[in-house]
Amino acid sequence: xxxxxxxxxxxxxxxxxxxxxxxxxxxxxxxxxxxxxxxxxxxxxxxxxxxxxxxxxxxxxxxxxxxxxxxxxxxxxxxxxxxxxxxxxxxxxxxxxxxxxxxxxxxxxxxxxxxxxxxxxxxxxxxxxxxxxxxxxxxxxxxxxxxxxxxxxxxxxxxxxxxxxxxxxxxxxxxxxxxxxxxxxxxxxxxxxxxxxxxxxxxxxxxxxxxxxxxxxxxxxxxxxxxxxxxxxxxxxxxxxxxxxxxxxxxxxxxxxxxxxxxxxxxxxxxxxxxxxxxxxxxxxxxxxxxxxxxxxxxxxxxxxxxxxxxxxxxxxxxxxxxxxxxxxxxxxxxxxxxxxxxxxxxxxxxxxxxxxxxxxxxxxxxxxxxxxxxxxxxxxxxxxxxxxxxxxxxxxxxxxxxxxxxxxxxxxxxxxxxxxxxxxxxxxxxxxxxxxxxxxxxxxxxxxxxxxxxxxxxxxxxxxxxxxxxxxxxxxxxxxxxxxxxxxxxxxxxxxxxxxxx
Amino acid sequence: xxxxxxxxxxxxxxxxxxxxxxxxxxxxxxxxxxxxxxxxxxxxxxxxxxxxxxxxxxxxxxxxxxxxxxxxxxxxxxxxxxxxxxxxxxxxxxxxxxxxxxxxxxxxxxxxxxxxxxxxxxxxxxxxxxxxxxxxxxxxxxxxxxxxxxxxxxxxxxxxxxxxxxxxxxxxxxxxxxxxxxxxxxxxxxxxxxxxxxxxxxxxxxxxxxxxxxxxxxxxxxxxxxxxxxxxxxxxxxxxxxxxxxxxxxxxxxxxxxxxxxxxxxxxxxxxxxxxxxxxxxxxxxxxxxxxxxxxxxxxxxxxxxxxxxxxxxxxxxxxxxxxxxxxxxxxxxxxxxxxxxxxxxxxxxxxxxxxxxxxxxxxxxxxxxxxxxxxxxxxxxxxxxxxxxxxxxxxxxxxx
Numbered sequence: 001x002x003x004x005x006x007x008x009x010x011x012x013x014x015x016x017x018x019x020x021x022x023x024x025x026x027x028x029x030x031x032x033x034x035x036x037x038x039x040x041x042x043x044x045x046x047x048x049x050x051x052x053x054x055x056x057x058x059x060x061x062x063x064x065x066x067x068x069x070x071x072x073x074x075x076x077x078x079x080x081x082x083x084x085x086x087x088x089x090x091x092x093x094x095x096x097x098x099x100x101x102x103x104x105x106x107x108x109x110x111x112x113x114x115x116x117x118x119x120x121x122x123x124x125x126x127x128x129x130x131x132x133x134x135x136x137x138x139x140x141x142x143x144x145x146x147x148x149x150x151x152x153x154x155x156x157x158x159x160x161x162x163x164x165x166x167x168x169x170x171x172x173x174x175x176x177x178x179x180x181x182x183x184x185x186x187x188x189x190x191x192x193x194x195x196x197x198x199x200x201x202x203x204x205x206x207x208x209x210x211x212x213x214x215x216x217x218x219x220x221x222x223x224x225x226x227x228x229x230x231x232x233x234x235x236x237x238x239x240x241x242x243x244x245x246x247x248x249x250x251x252x253x254x255x256x257x258x259x260x261x262x263x264x265x266x267x268x269x270x271x272x273x274x275x276x277x278x279x280x281x282x283x284x285x286x287x288x289x290x291x292x293x294x295x296x297x298x299x300x301x302x303x304x305x306x307x308x309x310x311x312x313x314x315x316x317x318x319x320x321x322x323x324x325x326x327x328x329x330x331x332x333x334x335x336x337x338x339x340x341x342x343x344x345x346x347x348x349x350x351x352x353x354x355x356x357x358x359x360x361x362x363x364x365x366x367x368x369x370x371x372x373x374x375x376x377x378x379x380x381x382x383x384x385x386x387x388x389x390x391x392x393x394x395x396x397x398x399x400x401x402x403x404x405x406x407x408x409x410x411x412x413x414x415x416x417x418x419x420x421x422x423x424x425x426x427x428x429x430x431x432x433x434x435x436x437x438x439x440x441x442x443x444x445x446x447x448x449x450x451x452x453x454x455x456x457x458x459x460x461x462x463x464x465x466x467x468x469x470x471x472x473x474x475x476x477x478x479x480x481x482x483x484x485x486x487x488x489x490x491x492x493x494x495x496x497x498x499x500x501x502x503x
Numbered sequence: 504x505x506x507x508x509x510x511x512x513x514x515x516x517x518x519x520x521x522x523x524x525x526x527x528x529x530x531x532x533x534x535x536x537x538x539x540x541x542x543x544x545x546x547x548x549x550x551x552x553x554x555x556x557x558x559x560x561x562x563x564x565x566x567x568x569x570x571x572x573x574x575x576x577x578x579x580x581x582x583x584x585x586x587x588x589x590x591x592x593x594x595x596x597x598x599x600x601x602x603x604x605x606x607x608x609x610x611x612x613x614x615x616x617x618x619x620x621x622x623x624x625x626x627x628x629x630x631x632x633x634x635x636x637x638x639x640x641x642x643x644x645x646x647x648x649x650x651x652x653x654x655x656x657x658x659x660x661x662x663x664x665x666x667x668x669x670x671x672x673x674x675x676x677x678x679x680x681x682x683x684x685x686x687x688x689x690x691x692x693x694x695x696x697x698x699x700x701x702x703x704x705x706x707x708x709x710x711x712x713x714x715x716x717x718x719x720x721x722x723x724x725x726x727x728x729x730x731x732x733x734x735x736x737x738x739x740x741x742x743x744x745x746x747x748x749x750x751x752x753x754x755x756x757x758x759x760x761x762x763x764x765x766x767x768x769x770x771x772x773x774x775x776x777x778x779x780x781x782x783x784x785x786x787x788x789x790x791x792x793x794x795x796x797x798x799x800x801x802x803x804x805x806x807x808x809x810x811x812x813x814x815x816x817x818x819x820x821x822x823x824x825x826x827x828x829x830x831x832x833x834x835x836x837x838x839x840x841x842x843x844x845x846x847x848x849x850x851x852x853x854x855x856x857x858x859x860x861x862x863x864x865x866x867x868x869x870x871x872x873x874x875x876x877x878x879x880x881x882x883x884x885x886x887x888x889x890x891x892x893x894x895x896x897x898x899x900x901x902x903x904x
Contacts, residue, residue: 074729
């Protein structure tokens, strides 16, 4: 029914008719079959390196095994060899002292004749080249064998192409799934910083980059505000605006001027992050340490991902801004009472649970009503802003201040006893006393601002948050009663609080 | 257990391993071991992917690496801390130049263990050289002398088709940075400054050193990018000299009675040097067979096994006692390599060392193509090296600051 050639081809086709994960797996399956079929001593597979006109050896098969090998052969000076290989698809080597043939593996055979200077164009379709060797000088390759080898070579090319396409598709699918998963994680994390860290680590892991960096712009998109970097060990480092050098700052303009472009020789890509026209930041992926090229498919996937990421970052920033607005008093930029109460309850719980101290400091601006009445509300607001600024800059990271209402402010001081609180109160008093109202509103008169402060501490003065607040207020009442401009701790003035009435 | 290794024995690598592993299996019948052979290029790329393998990728347990990759693998977090795995593991008998390449930089924690090393030398066919010089050792002591000998040999064998004075010792048949290093060092140049903070690849001495080596190909004394096994081989009589890090003596002696002598790589300047390239083994941090892998490492470090393997591969043992045994077993080896070993240099163990070698390898690959196509110029090489210097400085600023 079949002639010998067709039958061999059919058998070969059947042997290769399976899903291969990659090119290596396919070659490891195909080369031994050819070796046995033609009783070869060795068979080699070369890649075409089009840009260098080089045949680059990838794999050798001898006996029953295949092995990676490396050898480069330039074909640019071998015009006869090249012409024959490209036109006929097969050629014998003249250099070796034993029979050896080269077989071209390609998608489509060129239909027209080879002209000068067209070598590179022809190479574009090339998949690779096989070299078949027999060490016995008398065992040359017959014309029937050559025909069959060419036909089997076509079969290998076809399979190689399909494997490569499948591999690319699978890779794309895996990447899309991974990026989709990461996007979901990112979208569900309300804190921008947490989400970004997870996502950058994920991208580095899936794409196996040496480094992934994210640069975010400031509110005006003029400078880089912060940078997040995942290095080769997977470790995350953050940089603030001050830590980012001018060279890196200049990248912002370069990236947005150049847009994202792909160059096959590159082991670095920058992708701008933008929403409509606003610059959110940019992503930098690099393999500068390993010097591996970043594939085009990866580039495309990352570009798509970057646009989603830009949108998510923009949304997250908006969310943070809204949160900030709802938690902070617009005039003084101090937390509002609701936010303070939440934090106060948390800290009281912690203090009770771990036997820690906690103090509360209540203050108001002395004669604030007169300032408003005499110089206007604008100056009153100015005074409030200045006092708040001093408070914000004089406290520790763990302290929580709050505008309680009008000119009254409360400061929670975790892990602080009464004596330590007095040091803070003294610092505030000194710094605020140094503020003078702008003289252009006071007819040249130098008017200083002063504050009165009351302090109560847990557990010495009170055991609940309500009680602590009341005790601090009582201490403030005594200070005000005694002439203002000072501070007092509750336990020092407890006997003077008899006529205190909660307002 | 899976061992990833390089084709150190060329086409015979699989057979060499099969024979070597028989010894290990005899002592450790319960430790199955399979070997995968990858070229250095493939292995280099895989060093960056084994950390996060995909589900279809194989996870190796033990991997052979060049000595100067250790710092990188520690930095990446893929190499197991061997000192932690076996606190008794010691490097006390390891050759001094190879020791530092096993530690995490700045510590005494062992992350890779020495296996063997090779060292560059110049082999020559005694019968061929006799035709052009009365005193080959003297004439081959300088680079200029080597080029003169090459010219004389070229003339002597002008009628032999496919003859080249120098056989290309590089596996790829191209220009090799590892072969070029002694020329660079000979000129007093180096890859990095002594404090390892800056690169010197853009210095004139470095450029001159590289050019010395490239001259072999430029003058058509050494074939590049040609089919191997056909042109310029010493065994077939189509070459007379070879720069190689392999011992080579036994191979040549065994074939056709060809007498081959070895001398140090000719000095290009005032400092004669040889490139000593150590091969180490490290255990993958993700390995499920760390104890078995450690057993193999310890097996390979035993003196008698070291000597056995060195003979199989035509390389040198990495430990004092084994090296002594190996050297003393051949008076010729002792005579030739005793001298070469005193001038041996290794590469520093820093994170970016492998990358620097990759950068220079690419530059030499471009040079090789340009030479073959007849468009090589010194200016283009200088420009490439200037650019490489900037790239290396950038890498130093990221990874070594």
